Amino acid sequence: MKLTGVELRKVRMPLVAPFRTSFGTQTARELLLLRVATDETEGWGECGTLADPVYSPEYVDGAADVLRRYLIPALAARDRLDATNVGPALSVFHGHRMAKSALEMAVLDAELTACGVSLARELGAVHDRVPCGVSVGIMESIDHLLEVVGGYLDEGYQRIKLKIEPGWDVLPVRAVRERFGDIMLQVDANTAYTLADADLLARLDPFDLLLIEQPLAEEDIVGHAELAKRVRTPICLDESITSARSAAAAITLGACRVVNIKPGRVGGYLEARRIHDVCAAHGIPVWCGGMLETGLGRAANIALAALPGCVLPGDTSASGRYYHTDITAPFVLDDGHLPVPTGPGIGVRPIPELLDEVTTSTEWLPL
Ligand SMILES: CC(=O)N[C@@H](Cc1ccc2ccccc2c1)C(=O)O
């Protein structure tokens, strides 16, 4: 398969409601899509970076720059192109895992489409539908939070995840537990706490949460291991897990008992599968995280979420959780599940007129 060119496309999709986390409030999702053209087919990749480097060090314009100047030229220089040699070809460049993931995803989509194999089959999926959880932002009042959580439970979501930060943690968790009983409930701090907050975080223990996601800083693996001795609720890592090696280290140090796998954060779906396998070997449950993807990234994440070790509902929510209109056919919750795409490659394609409506720029890089 020969690479003939890559299209970089920036899109901006308004969110159905502001989404507040410990790192800020977002009202729209700006992200980068890639279309890889080859001599046989084309493939689509999605880069999960935010517009600003507030979740991780990457951001949209930085990803576009590193793809344009380094990653895409490095691929074009290869005579033989398949998805398994994208990682090695890009390993000379440090970091930029979300940008690398988008390029690998597009090549993987093109390659699998050409040979008629689904991403789910390629990754080793064992389910044809996956149970879905939902991520709930920080709200301005407990009443509004309870209204929103009630709505998601009525829609059929099987797990509720509450964003927390200092000042919005014990009260919202207690209110949701008291109102809705023994639902599957977890929290995500997005690194907002420090080890000095250990006693505060231990006040969440009576509420039988499934996990506390990324309470401390991305680099603070030792801090999470220390926190795990002082808090009963299982620690789950997100931002800290950037590769199979970092997952093995975190597990060995006792820094986490659960892992949120995000293909973009770890450099791609092939590394995501390796993390899944490392965690499974250590008896560590995993689930598929979310980056408010369009239907393209959502389709690929659902394939990953169908792997056997993904034993907890992921943030693979329906398209309507974030967007009035997706750029693909919408993913609609059915009995609390989403179907695993069965078509070749990622199994979905953008709908041209919907994609054009949200496109803010496109750039064609011939190769
Ligand atoms: C579903 C969920 O909570 N995802 C991330 C946080 C996140 C990720 C990407 C975002 C992009 C735009 C606006 C908010 C965003 C929040 C997380 O698990 O930590």
Ligand SMILES: [Mg+2]
């Ligand atoms: Mg998270």
